[in-house]
Amino acid sequence: MQSPDGDVLGAAAGHGAGPVFLRLATCRNRLACRLAREIASAFFAVPVPAIASPNRAVAPVCEARHVAMYLAHVVFQVPLAAIAGAFGRDRTSVAHAVRRIEDRRDDRVFDAMLTRLEGLAHAVRLALEQVPDDAHDAGVAR
Template sequence: MDILQARGGEGRAREDRAGEDRAGEDRARAQLARQAAAFSLGVPVEAVQASGRGTAAAAQARQVAMYLAHIAFEMSLARVALAFGRDRSTVAYACHKVEDMRDDPAFDARMDDLETSLRAMPAPGRIVGMPARTGAPVAAGMSW
């Protein structure tokens, strides 16, 4: 194997790790959106996470969660679909449905509040003031 082939393999491995990291962050964001939608709409989060359609309330909360992941976290429809274990067309339908529901001023205000809250969340694993996970020394008196 020549050096170019070796470097190409390393590059692919690095891209694979980056893709896995992004997919993990997408799943974490999807979970946060599910929990926010479930809490806000008064639906058990387990019902929102269910693989089947479930009740009408659970389906609506799931649609809201997909919409929030797309809008608040600026995830593409394809990334939202992967994170939720759904088809891209299902996510597109959910987003259109929620957009239609936003004609109701009370629902629109709730969506604005949820979007603002989710956008304000720090990225996973990047908490200001906490030591890095790299084994960096911790300041005296701090225990995590």
């Protein structure tokens, strides 16, 4: 079965999740990683291109990047492999970054800061999840 724009609708065509659903998941994951980078960039005053850079970085950039990866994984529920692709890193590097952030939560000040960032990221996630319903309720086509 094809959609109006010619895409094969995966499950209906007998292909499991199918290409349409995989593309939607990929777009969702990339958006979530971008939002996590933007949140970390604004909080740590580190430019987004520095956070997104695949190169090694100085400590403030590295911390912002690790927090962005953590938010993408924990709040936005993006798989480690997808985060790795979005950040130009290996999956094991992302796992290391997430573990480092989790280990630092023993520090009360760091934990309080991360809790605020998680709250912000959760609010953004909830707002995005409401967009299609709001558009539909207003009579706007999806």
